[in-house]
Amino acid sequence: MAAPSLSPTVSSTSLEAAAAAKRRGVRRLFDPGVLVLVVVLLGAWAIVSRFTPAYAVPPIPSVLKELRTILSTPDSLLGLGTTLARVLIGLASSFVVGAALGVLMGVNDLVSRFCLPLVRFVQGIPSLSWVIIAVIWFADVEVRVWFVMVLVTLPGFALQVYDSYRAIPADLRDMARSFRPTRWALFREITLPAITPGILTAWKVNLGLGIRMVLIAELVGATIGVGAELLTAQQLFDMASVISWTLLLAVCMLVLQGVIELIENRVLRYRPAVAERGQAKPVLASGKD
Template structure:
């Protein structure tokens, strides 16, 4: 007698990619972590005091007031708009530079050292430079966002392009396709996974940098509201704004995950085929023992 043993790796990955976002969020383990966090928060508030660690009820009340008010939504929307514009422009420029560097070794020799040099400059230094150079707050925020997130998009695109097998490109060129067809069928599918990775990393980085830039001179936005709360020693407002922004980031990450799963859905087909091909027969050792 024999039994079949199926390789679970590719099939498991494919199933995970098809799992809806709401099911991953509704994981019981997430609920356990949330309950444990709230319990620790409750104890800390009782032991340390509500001044440094505000009560859950006060934060919930402040969070609801912020999320339901026109002023709160405007400040949140302005911050997210700044993040979106900065990331969008950095994505377009970084992707173009990464593809150019990947396609030309001479271009890579000039571009990559500059990009890596920009990446090595501390983010706070860019904020200080922006404050000195620009009097307009929007220009400050955009400048900081662009310089901080551009290297990530550029280098990720470059690495993804270089990872495309040369044999695959040579085989495609043997059919004499147009440049657009070669880009659409070979280059774009090859760099797309790396671009999604860059978006996930730069989203959190971009939100943090916008907050820091808004702390310096901005009159609207989440950063300015956090500064006001700090000046008033209003810890409940600080926590509520932080939670609201964290919730928005989780939602945006879920949106990116959903778009990624849809854009890369073609990868599940070869993974399932590979899982079937990896099915092997092995002797039933339990029967042999009997």
């Protein structure tokens, strides 16, 4: 006999709230205050660049010219794609291992007792130490980058999933067991919805951390990638190239963050919007003067 579904029904109100949240996000992107801030920053940049050497603060036209060169050069685009591929492969690997470890630590007290201190210990090791260890242990650049990515970002996934699992109310779990579901049904209907917000949060946090770590790892021995391009620019005192590559990576990270937010809005569309959560519930009239 199939176990009954325990998933909450998504109301039309929740769907409307998700659509409204998307519209608010677009309005925030083109908010006049944001546009004014961008104009002010560009104006300050233009003024400062007139009184400083080009190797310190390059003019805006030089940066735009360098951006056009990068975007029109196949080798440069290959380097950017290689860096992003390293980031995504490393994050995917650490997510699979970290999420599985987080669930195991939540389910089994014995696993939690032995693995939780180890995960916290790994999290406390400086990222630069992992880079040096990877250089000593591995000769292949790809293995170095993957090793550093996994060791630095895995604790974030594991601890987020573990904390999300522990936050599941015991009454909810007991209520679900009263329907006699299979283990897979219990995981699908109770555990997975509970840990999904933590997973998405971990992805958003580890995305920026992963990009930074890949750049550091690429600075040591890599011949292709954004890190290698930045090292070459540093040796040539080419600040326009440094700023151009930095802006490209920042834009790529914003795009990836936007993709994660779209997934979050879709998967967690049952949650009320921020404005709705801040509204007070209406008080019903008692009928007495």
